[in-house]
Amino acid sequence: MKTMKTLLAGAALSAVIGALALGVAATPAAAKGKKIAVSWKTFQEERWKTDEAAIKKVVAADGDSYISADAQGSASKQASDIEGLIEQKPDVIMVVAYDSDAILPSIKKISDAGIKSIAYDVQFEDPNALYITFDNIGVGRLMAKAIYKAKPAGNYAFIKGDKGDPNATFLFSGITEVLKPAMDAGKIKNVCETFTDGWKPDNAQKEMEQCLTKQNNKVDAVVSENDGMASGVVAALKAQGMAGSVPVSGQDGDLAALNRIALGEQTVSIWKDSRLLGKKAAEAAVAMANGTAMSSLPGVIKFDKGKRHVMMNAILLQPDPITKANLDDVIKAGWITKNKACAGVKKGTVKACG
Amino acid sequence: MTDAAEVSTAHLLATESPIKRFFRATEIDTRLLGMVGAMLVIWVGFQIFGKLITGEGVFLTPRNLWNLLVQTSAIAVMSTGMVLIIVMRHIDLSVGSMLSFVGVLTGVAQVYWLAPWLGSDNPMIWVVGVAVALGAGAILGAFNGFLVAYAGIPSFIVTLGGLIVYNGAAWWVIRGETVAPMDSYFELIGGTPRASWIGSEASWALGGLVCLAIVVGIVLNRSARARFKFPQRPLWAEAFLILAGCAVTLGTVAVVNAYAWPPLIAERYAKEHNIPVPPGGLIYGHGFAIPVLIALGVGVAMTFLATRTRFGRYVYAIGGNPEAAELAGVNTRKITLLMFMTMGILVGISACITAARLDAASNSLGQFDELYVIAATVIGGTSLAGGVGTIYGALLGALVMQSLQSGMTLLNFDSAVKDVIVGSVLVFAVWIDQIYRRRQS
Structure with missing residues (x-):
């Protein structure tokens, strides 16, 4: 009797897991358009959820699909997150870097896989990436x-x-x-x-x-x-x-x-307004996914004021003095x-x- | 053998220096005196240093000392409870984030629930706000105590968990937002608005009452000793204690009264009340601020609890030897639970002071306060081995810590240097204390 119960429970459990796995796999595959990925540094701070909502809205409006991973405030988790995202073959990966130096090898992997990258809010100095932020x-x-x-x-x-x-x-x-x-x-x-x-x-x-x-x-x-x-x-x-x-x-x-x-x-x-930042970044990502060159995106300038003075394409939004x-x-x-x-x-x- | 011992004691007494005889007669705690001395050295040091660097010493002005008292009050309140927790061989690492959680709760209760419901000037708001803070503190503290006493989890772990949990909980309630402004009556608890300074007359009256209490206390003590045939202090020692106690009390009153109202506030007050302004401007003394009175009141109440009640005796008994206390029939679990609950209530009081003072509540309130509270307690002579510690020591310890920080800010010290100095002073103070204790025994 007891074994029977255990077996049933096991079967039920595996069914649930299977369904979950299918569900996860099915969502991105179902959408026809491009695929935009975001690697978040942490959702512990409330604001990133605001950014995410703004990004999702733009991506969905274009008929593209959105995938993401949360590094939970760890540089090493973010590295494996990005590997995971690359395997799902997105067109663009946006990265909110937890550590702007430790992230660089992961960014190189993204470029090597032929995927475009965006440094969202936090700068990392890779010449192939687009940097988008408020002008700090x-x-x-x-x-x-x-x-x-x-x-x-x-x-x-x-x-x-x-x-x-x-x-x-x-x-x-x-x-x-x-x-x-x-x-x-x-x-x-x-x-x-x-x-x-x-x-x-x-x-x-x-x-x-x-x-x-x-x-x-x-x-x-x-x-x-x-x-x-x-x-x-x-x-x-x-x-x-x-x-x-x-x-x-x-x-x-x-x-x-x-x-x-x-x-x-x-x-x-x-x-x-982080909603504005999310919106602009998502629009840039969608445009890049559709083949627009980074340098011809609206508002792009050349930026080399980072620590290592690497020349990057950047969009600097003007904050609003209230x-x-x-x-x-x-x-x-x-x-x-x-x-x-x-x-x-x-x-x-x-x-x-x- | 006994004869020899007696002879040597008599010999000691005869050869005792006048200073030693003085301390024996007055029964003054020399450790306390040492701490007061150290604090005065710090104060005078900052004054001189300030004079050398900036050309004028600001530290020993009534204004700065008044500020110092107000800035110390929140930490001081919590340190009185931490003493007894540490005396019981426990620790409470959660007080800082508990303060933040409780502060946020009372802020949200006032601004988002009560004000829209009762109207923003209703005097019930502050009553409920304070009740929420004390109640929440009591519940959280009791929960900590329950886990320590009945579930048998070490207090270090329980409260370390609490530190993280309450931090998250505070965030969860307001999501990083700042809740402001607090209720206008509630604000008085923090000592910022004019109405929270009790003024010169009331402060003198209070000082007089405290002096009277000192006299009555010493007289009662004398008659009690006579009744139980205890050795009496010599009369000159009693007189000295009365004089010293009154001098300190009235001196403090004089200092807080000497800090006059800010000119802009005095001007506004004169306009509102149609008082003609004399050529030199209106001079009103601040007097004590409400948070300072709260801290002093808590200090007195906690001293009473620790030294004059059965509960206090049990706390020290458990700290001295938990097994012996248990075997002697002390309900150690209940006492532990109640002690943590008391700590929680004190956190509630501090949360009210902090939120009221800032006139806002946010989840960053109180962060790292546990470190300052524990440091104040330890500087105040509480032994982490348990069994030893005094409330007044912790209050003084809190004042020493805040003096260091305020003094260094006045002199524009780099904040990295500040951290280095505060940390070193903590370790140094405990080291000196160890040497002192070893010599005593």
């Missing part, structure tokens, strides 16, 4: 420009991100690029500059408090490298009654930050509801809130 140095520049416009002279505080994240330094180079002339002329003074462990808002708050203490509140503008830290900065300013009179920057389009912009407590949030004036853009784009963006805003003070 540009984010730093846009932040600095917005703050500079609001306060062209005075004491500046710089709240930088985690020291282990190259982006923190990268952003800062864009920021200093814009402010350098005014700093050299002595109009802008760097009074506080600090990295923030883990980009944590509560650390940023403590740093800002120390900065204000040291300067006896003589701080005229704060360049914070993201919106989370900006929330800490604004809380510290609030305790001194200075929130709203000191310009503060940020990036990411955090919902709370957009509300602060409406309330006048934050000046700007640089917004990178201020009180164009708050409507994010509401219209469906990124945030009007209620959330305008919570607590007095009638008639902000155009987007009415």
Whole structure:
């Protein structure tokens, strides 16, 4: 009796597995068009799911099929993921590299198999690949420009991100690029500059408090490298009654930050709409799958600003600085509801809130 | 043999230096004094160093000391519980991510559930918000405790798992979003808005009450010792303790009162209340901030729990020798569970302070706090071997840790250097403590 049950269970199990295997195999084979593959670095962060949805939409609209693998934050898993994807013979493989150096042998395998590759959001330096991302140095520049416009002279505080994240330094180079002339002329003074462990808002708050203490509140503008830290900065300013009179920057389009912009407590949030990035990348992938040459894709430029200065074809999207004036853009784009963006805003003070 | 021993003790007493006699008479914990001394050295060091580097020392200003107290409060609250956990020979690695999870829960409860339902100015929001935080903390803590005490899984593993699980859970609730702004009453817990500074008069009154309590406490202690025929402290030692205690209390009050309201806030207040502004500007003292009072209150309550209740005795008994405590009829499992639950409630309090202070909740709140809490506890003299540790030591330890960090930020230290120094100080402090203990025994 017992053996019988075990046998039945085993049979049922193998049937299920068989069906699953068939299902997996059947989906890509059923579509007629081209095949677009994506190797994701991790789905642990929410944003990549947003990107994926945008990519899938474009691919499906063209009648092509979409396959993917999630490296779960491991460079070695990503290498075997890509081998797996190559075996399924896609036309284009997009890669969100977990490690931009360790990925290079895998990229070579892709080219050797006659498949086109796209570096999505994270750069890897392979001359045969297309690099598509938001202009990251540009984010730093846009932040600095917005703050500079609001306060062209005075004491500046710089709240930088985690020291282990190259982006923190990268952003800062864009920021200093814009402010350098005014700093050299002595109009802008760097009074506080600090990295923030883990980009944590509560650390940023403590740093800002120390900065204000040291300067006896003589701080005229704060360049914070993201919106989370900006929330800490604004809380510290609030305790001194200075929130709203000191310009503060940020990036990411955090919902709370957009509300602060409406309330006048934050000046700007640089917004990178990952749906736009996904859409543009998928369109490029579909075009490449259909035989369009990389260099004749719309918006392609030559880019060699990477670590090794390899010349690549690249599409750099312009991020959007969101201020009180164009708050409507994010509401219209469906990124945030009007209620959330305008919570607590007095009638008639902000155009987007009415 | 006994005679010889007695003779040598008498001989020792006779030849004791005045300093030693002083400590024996006043019964002051010399370790505590050493820590206070170390902290003062750090403070003065930063002041001098700041003067040398930037031309003006900012560390020993009322403003910085006031900030320091507020910045310490969240870690201080958790460290009072961590002492007892470590005394019981356990560890809780999950407090940081538990704080983040609990903070996110109370944030979501306030902003997304209660505010739309009750209207955003309803005073019930903060009550429910705090209840959610304390309740969630208690449940999570009790769950940790259950796994440790009844399932027999080592606390290191249970709470290491918890660290990862709560981290994920916090992410899962808000998906990386920041929830803001908090309820306006709830914000008072964090010490940022004007209404959360109790002001000079109230602070003096509070200081006076504490002085009175010190006097009453010492008098009661004296009569209790008389009743049980215990040796008494000499009268001059009692007087010294009263004076020293009051001096520290009133000194602290003077410092927090000396930090005047930021000019912009005073101006706005004057306008709102139609107060004429004198030529020098309005000067209002901050006084104590609510989070500092919460931390002090928790410190007193936890000290009472540890030293004056049966539960506290059992905790130290289990830490000293778990088998003996068990054999003596102590329900070690129940005590363990309750202790972890208490830790969870303290995490709930800290979560409220942190979220209220930032006026926002996000899943990055509290990350790595477990390391600072454990470091504060250990610097405060708690032995990882169990059985030994004091609440006031942990509070001081938390203040020392925060002093180092704030001081270095004031001087624009590179954050890599900061990490190196903080880590080294931790190890160095424990090493000194070991030497001290070996000499004592």
